[in-house]
Amino acid sequence: MLNSARSQVRQYAASASASAPKRQRRWVRRSVVSVGLVGGLYLADRELNASALTRSLRTGWIGLICTIDYKINFIPSKADKIDALHERVASRLKWVIDTNQGLYLKLGQALGLQAALLPKPYREAFGHVFDRAPSVDYTEVQGVFRKDLGVDPEEIFETFSHSPLASASIAQVHKATLKDGSVVAVKVQKPAIEKQMELDLFSYRSLMWLCEKLFDMPMYFVAKYVSTQMRYETSFLNEASNARRCAELLAQTPELRDDVYVPRVFGAPEGCKESDRIMIMEWVDGCRLNDRQAIEGMGLNLKEVMDIAISTMSAMTFSWGFVHCDPHPGNILVRKHPTKKGKPQIIIIDHGLYISLPTQFREEYCNLWRSLFVLDVPQIERIALKWGIALDANMFASAILLRPFQVDKYKRKQKNKNDPEPEKSQYEQQVELKQRLKTILENEQLIPRELIFLARCQRMMQANNQMLGSPSSRVNLTAKWAAKGYASSITSPRTIHRVGMSRWLRDRLDNFIFNVTLAVIDVAFLFTRLKQWLVPARQGWEDKLQKQFESMAKEEFGIEIDDRAFLG
Template sequence: MFPLSTPGPSRIYAATRHLHRSKLFKSVGREARFDRLHPRQVRSSSTRTFPSRVTRWGKRIGIGLSIGGVGYLLDKDFNASAISRSLRTAAVGVICTVDYKINFSPSKAEAIDALHERVAKRLRWVVDVNQGLYLKLGQALGLQAALLPKPYREAFGHVFDRAPSVPYSEVEGVFRRDLSLSPTDVFFSFSHEPLASASIAQVHKAALKPLEGETEGRIVAVKVQKPAIEKQMEWDLMSYRSLMWLMEKLFDLPSDAKYVSTQMRAEVSFIHEASNARRCAELLAQTPELREDVYVPRVYGKSEGCVESDRIMVMEWIDGCRLNDKAQLEAWKLNLREVMDLAISTMSAMTFSWGFVHCDPHPGNILVRPHPTKRGKPQIILIDHGLYIPLPEKFRQDYCTLWRSLFVLDVPKIEEIARGWGIALDANMFASAILLRPFQVVKNKSVISEKPLSAYEQQVELKRRFKTMLENEALIPREIIFLTRCQRMMQANNQILGSPSARVNLTAKWAAKSYTALSSRSIYSVGLSQWLKDRLNNALFTFTLSLVDLAFWFTRAKQRFSPWSNGEGWEDRLQAQLGTMAREEFGIEIDDTVFIG
């Protein structure tokens, strides 16, 4: 019991603390508790509660920003911004995914085009800002851009442009790290400014030190990998696989990101590239039709008394112009048809005869010069041998058989190969996709929808048809990804020069030749009936090629002499017809300008 006298402040404070700890005090409201506090506590509580929370959160934010800033600087200075680039890619990927989830719906069908435009711009921004290996990854994304809506084709139309170079100090750093030498220790002269710059490397012109008895050193091209690539590669490939996964989910398009990543990883090794160049030169020497007219610059390695590493490669210097430099070719008075025939024959020999394919045949990697020994004739120079793929024997045989079967209209064989590759596609569309030209194997009755589909409905239908087309994605040969890319690039090169070469016919002839070499078709091995059937197919094949050749030369004459042709060539017609067929069959617009480069 409390005394009757008025208690002092200390007793009030003690009583208040007793009540504060009791269950009764916990049951009353905030105001009751506040009234029983000591006066000094009342003042301190009222002045500190809100500011203290702000202070705590301010400290946390400040600490977070400081850690993030230090991490950013460390990543930039010691890791070539690899983590920052990946986080940037991840953020864009999340934004794009959320954008599609919210806005790709029937109720917003009229805004589908705007949605594609936003997403395409974001993806382009990532490629442009990150640079480096992202330019290569942009090219890989561009493999499928021709089948995507128009904004994506425009976004990846610049992936073959010249990439920014790094300063000489960084080039010298690569030499010192890999060889413990500077360029001046190795070469008699070395240009500080690069003559060419690509996504992963740049090329400098240099002169080797003169050997005994030489007055001048040999002129060479020195390919030096950009130093950031080594640190960025694995992070960039992880980001690429994530983007491809996103593309698969959004568009239901097949992509083997792991296969492409493996090829990309091999491409950044210059020792691997030097090995590819030497093997290509050996295979050319075994091909009588090409060995004098196609040349691979010599690679100087340790056996030649020169330097080599995974990031430095020294090659013979060759002067030439790009494959599609029409003005220079005409100035040299070279026949455009002979130039393109050589380029197409080279790619066809790699595909059908060698089974070892240069998979980056854009115009900058195929040079042309006047033949050093054949007056007035062209010579093709192959450079940049980083990306090759070997073709398994079974696939190469099937691919040769497929091309030949298309021209002899062997529908059962065409469908058999398609099923073996996990592709459920009508024969006409499958043939046209392989040849990159409209090709009708069987007559189909067109089914035209009475009611036009909205943009949303068209893309939903496209997804459905692609799912149906790809019965078993695991069976699809991964080599098809790169072979299709090569075909598109050669088609675009031919188109830029005015379509002087009958690309499809020339490729088919190489396929037929290799088919005969791969298949033992003697009368004793296959029997009289099959042997006679083969002879008939050969005659039919020759007849079909003759008809296509006739159409080609008719188009060439019309292109040259008709005032109404508007300069439209053979490839222009094929592309327009193939585009019409794809639009009618799949509701998609095909555009190969991404592969022109």
């Protein structure tokens, strides 16, 4: 019996040693198959889908890591390590944007605009997304032409530069010559955008939704609106339509039609169908709006240049209700006026991102600006309440104008009388800031989405003015256009018979206060310009306003604003 047991043990050992190589071989085969499958999917995604799936998985993975990191380390006991936490998370987000490129640069710009309210590491991480984007090879440009038009560029152009003259996140621009000798700019969408767009936008919306759920902050409410605008921006047929409409509206605006030019957009080449990824425009030479040396080299007046640029954006906002939402200095060019000697003319390009303002919102926005200058506090608070924004009148006015503005001095004085609060830890400051922002945005369903882009436009125009030394009185010029828009928005005559004596007199008083306020600000502006002229190193008007606004934001809300990205 003992011999029988020993025999069974030997048989089991022999069987086990014989099956071990078989298990190893099966494990190796499974591993090889798994690696081959993953590698095959990766290659297929890269070659056939422009790595759209890989980009989304990369984003999801980084989002998960950042979420876990915050949940574990954003706690009172680790208050002294919060700066390091922000640096880690910001570095990971920057890596995702830099690695994915394409539409992520555009989404990064959207995040960069909000980063002004975030801790310093995020401001530094997103500041680079406004820089030049890498270009694609000429062979890929050929591929877009062949797929969309069925021809090579050389078949429809007399000349076509193989190297792009400019490259952005979505497209790049080549200089070409038509068969009739006309010089044109050819905008070609990068081929990967078409395949990547929907998954990229889905990843963006998913991250915004996840952040809202995990951190209990209203963030997702802007995601759908931003995604829709991004889709419009990738459509060159939409851009061509925007450019033509802008030219038509300019022709109907006597104050601007001679001083602002929109390059002509050509239709599809003969024998070719229209393409949503290729656009041919008139070539126009000019320098960037913030190139002070080039503007002065042409003998042009900086104030006249900025007055035209600010007036154009103001007319779009308050009169047309059709707003170019990417007025960075590369999209507004300056040249000598072709018919007015010594005068400037600005050229508006890149018409991909426009918003149309609903009539009611535009009228309210005009009314808001007007109310700020006649100190109509009830009207200001009524509009803020209707828009779901829980800010006191002083902060709301300052945020709209991008300058410190007190419409209710009593509240300000009461706040100043309070005893100074004890110093708080980094963790306590950021928790408090979160609660304040949450309170401000608690009625996010009421907040007009258009405010997102209008605030961006205002800040960009302020930055353009700063870069030229603040030659233009931006606030006053914008307010005057707001008053024009307000007057034109009144559909019926405001006669004594129609509105009554009290309202009629109030209108006249408001108009008087409005003009006096503008006159006082103009005097202050001219005084600042005089001091700049006497002491060239002195800060300009916009620099002074920006510094005061940053100080007010920090004092009122604990927000450190640093939006140097707009100066790009």
